[in-house]
Amino acid sequence: MKVYDSVQRVLVSKEELQKRIAEIGSEISREYEGKQLLMVCILRGSAIFFADLVRAIDIPVRMDFMAISSYGSGARSSGEVRMVKDLNTKIEDLHVIIVEDIIDSGYTIKYLKNLLLQRNPASLKVCTLLDKPERREVDIEGDYVGFKIPNEFVIGYGLDYAEDYRNIPEVCVIAPSAIK
Numbered sequence: 801m802k803v804y805d806s807v808q809r810v811l812v813s814k815e816e817l818q819k820r821i822a823e824i825g826s827e828i829s830r831e832y833e834g835k836q837l838l839m840v841c842i843l844r845g846s847a848i849f850f851a852d853l854v855r856a857i858d859i860p861v862r863m864d865f866m867a868i869s870s871y872g873s874g875a876r877s878s879g880e881v882r883m884v885k886d887l888n889t890k891i892e893d894l895h896v897i898i899v900e901d902i903i904d905s906g907y908t909i910k911y912l913k914n915l916l917l918q919r920n921p922a923s924l925k926v927c928t929l930l931d932k933p934e935r936r937e938v939d940i941e942g943d944y945v946g947f948k949i950p951n952e953f954v955i956g957y958g959l960d961y962a963e964d965y966r967n968i969p970e971v972c973v974i975a976p977s978a979i980k
């Protein structure tokens with residue numbers, strides 16, 4: 801079995817991903833020049849996006865990693881979010897950008913923003929590769945958004961379905977036959 805057997809169609813191609821990431825990278829480089837920038841990768845979904853994004857930035861960037869889990873590992877998040885791995889960096893006085901794979905209901909990013917704001921960063925913004933506005937349950941937006949996408953379950957480029965398919969190199973809509 802190959803990963804593409806579980807793909808219905810490619811939603812965002814490799815070329816579209818790299819073009820948009822280059823744009824966001826330039827924007828961040830311009831806006832944060834002269835500032836101490838910390839990019840926070842939210843494991844595991846944003847790992848691949850993060851690796852490409854930091855390399856599209858040409859000012860000094862520090863990196864750190866956080867892992868969270870929302871209860872339920874299937875196709876929807878439950879609104880209950882819990883930290884599994886905290887940052888190693890003290891973020892007081894740093895300019896922080898949280899890098900997420902997707903904003904869906906919005907619960908995860910709301911939890912993360914509240915948590916990091918309590919630690920008094922110099923500033924805090926959110927960069928998300930994907931945004932599904934139709935699914936939003938809390939009033940929250942990304943500051944940098946790669947692509948707004950329709951309400952379909954996507955896999956690839958870091959995003960999983962039940963922990964599989966993160967290694968597909970583009971963002972794809974999952975085939976109905978792959979959903980257990």
Ligand code: IMP
Nearest residue numbers: 877903904905906907908953954959960
């Ligand atoms: P939220 O808390 O509902 O905004 O959900 C955010 C998390 O749900 C993301 O970090 C993903 O792990 C997961 N998620 C939401 N939609 C998708 C999808 O279409 N494919 C894969 N994961 C998704």
Ligand code: MG
Nearest residue numbers: 844845959960
């Ligand atoms: Mg996930």
